[in-house]
């Protein structure tokens with residue numbers, strides 16, 4: 389298959405998210421390329437939000453290269469509060485030529501930002517020295533992506549992506565460097581890839597290669613990308629899959645959630661409380677709780693994460709009543725926060 393590169397300059401490289409999500413915890417992302425040679429059929433990046441007006445069928449044959457990604461990253465990180473950034477793209481043959489991801493890691497290291505990497509490519513190991521340095525300086529979390537470890541499914545759904553065994557070897561090498569590493573099982577493929585033995589084998593392989601967590605969910609469908617996925621997706625039961633993954637993770641003694649980087653400083657404990665509240669959101673999703681209940685926890689998580697008020701200090705001086713007076717924190721959530729703070733070792 390022919391591959392073309394289109395070089396261009398962009399005005400901005402860092403995406404700043406309004407809220408962190410409860411899966412990957414990154415506040416920022418910055419990617420030097422658009423399009424991907426791996427051409428996974430389920431990839432949500434085929435959608436118009438990523439490709440704009442470009443023909444989605446060129447997703448895996450035309451790679452747009454943001455040639456000024458590194459200089460922009462240096463400029464923009466200098467103005468931002470350090471928090472987890474998802475930066476780089478190693479699954480691009482373009483990286484061998486342009487080396488933008490490597491240069492971006494150097495900037496992340498220079499500005500002392502913690503780093504999230506979600507990858508399929510062994511090319512990541514080229515930069516193991518920098519990942520190690522960032523990890524020692526702040527924090528690195530790596531997720532190797534799999535839809536599962538079945539080679540036949542891989543060939544059908546990820547025609548050009550790196551091999552599964554190779555990905556597992558990367559995981560082992562990262563774990564040896566004490567970098568926290570796990571697997572992104574996103575998406576678990578409905579019907580063909582969601583049976584228990586298949587997921588069990590995947591989680592066991594993650595555990596055997598030094599992974600300590602998995603993040604698993606179903607498909608995200610967006611515009612044309614939906615045409616590349618299964619029509620039977622409506623029968624997919626996300627909550628049942630989540631519960632199955634949880635049970636299998638418990639069996640293999642790993643977590644079904646990625647740990648969060650909470651950092652240091654006065655508001656670090658706020659981030660840990662927000663992590664607990666986001667975990668609660670996931671529990672409620674698994675339990676198929678009502679939407680208002682779910683949103684109450686989600687909004688409380690966002691408030692705690694983003695406020696400049698020190699939640700622990702409020703609890704210390706005003707008790708649970710002080711927590712209840714905060715926007716969006718009702719008696720039930722206040723009691724839970726009080727419980728976590730009373731038992732927290734991070735004070």
Ligand code: SF4
Pocket residue numbers: 424425426427428431432433479508549
């Ligand atoms: S490797 Fe990742 S970015 Fe590339 S097509 Fe597959 S899912 Fe999309």
